[in-house]
Amino acid sequence: DTEVTQTPKHLVMGMTNKKSLKCEQHMGHRAMYWYKQKAKKPPELMFVYSYEKLSINESVPSRFSPECPNSSLLNLHLHALQPEDSALYLCASSSRDSTDTQYFGPGTRLTVL
Amino acid sequence: KNQVEQSPQSLIILEGKNCTLQCNYTVSPFSNLRWYKQDTGRGPVSLTIMTFSENTKSNGRYTATLDADTKQSSLHITASQLSDSASYICVVSAFSGGYNKLIFGAGTRLAVHP
Numbered sequence: 001d002t003e004v005t006q007t008p009k010h011l012v013m014g015m016t017n018k019k020s021l022k023c024e025q026h027m028g029h030r031a032m033y034w035y036k037q038k039a040k041k042p043p044e045l046m047f048v049y050s051y052e053k054l055s056i057n058e059s060v061p062s063r064f065s066p067e068c069p070n071s072s073l074l075n076l077h078l079h080a081l082q083p084e085d086s087a088l089y090l091c092a093s094s095s096r097d098s099t100d101t102q103y104f105g106p107g108t109r110l111t112v113l
Numbered sequence: 114k115n116q117v118e119q120s121p122q123s124l125i126i127l128e129g130k131n132c133t134l135q136c137n138y139t140v141s142p143f144s145n146l147r148w149y150k151q152d153t154g155r156g157p158v159s160l161t162i163m164t165f166s167e168n169t170k171s172n173g174r175y176t177a178t179l180d181a182d183t184k185q186s187s188l189h190i191t192a193s194q195l196s197d198s199a200s201y202i203c204v205v206s207a208f209s210g211g212y213n214k215l216i217f218g219a220g221t222r223l224a225v226h227p
Binding site: 043102105 | 145147149154155156157158159202212213217218219220222
């Protein structure tokens with residue numbers, strides 16, 4: 001299985017809602033990533049988990065809260081988001097660390113009303 | 114400042130034709146360079162990866178070149194197909210602060226027309 005899956009595919013939420021994005025991989029990868037991508041822009045790194053521990057937080061606002069329950073799962077908890085947070089949220093994983101090729105999921109298209 | 118610049122921003126070609134996409138980078142210290150293909154609304158998919166010592170790498174109809182002296186890379190697509198329509202992103206890795214950070218280019222949007 002060489003696939004990174006993400007759910008849901010689409011999410012519409014209000015600014016007072018709490019929701020979560022999920023990411024799963026069964027390739028035995030030990031590094032997992034969250035990216036945010038606005039239309040016609042390259043992905044921007046948000047968080048990196050290495051061996052289930054948060055290793056990089058690229059100064060992301062606290063309304064985004066990552067969680068890595070185990071080596072196969074990565075969540076992104078959302079609370080009190082703003083309309084400008086609307087974007088494609090991509091999850092990726094790599095074998096050990098960022099020197100290895102990252103495999104991306106299909107993304108979750110998030111719209112904040 | 115670490116930067117990756119791609120050209121052209123967008124490109125339209127006819128099916129069956131060849132095309133070449135360019136990537137210039139100012140990234141230090143250089144670790145490796147990857148080309149990704151991203152279909153609209155989907156995650157990027159890795160096409161090639163090259164380290165400092167490699168100057169060409171092929172993956173089917175895709176051939177990437179790297180000139181580490183001039184800090185330039187190109188992606189050549191041969192005999193284009195409609196399914197090649199996508200954004201092509203050049204990504205350079207820089208090892209900094211104990212972490213191999215990916216520097217993304219803005220991408221070239223390729224449209225292949227019948």
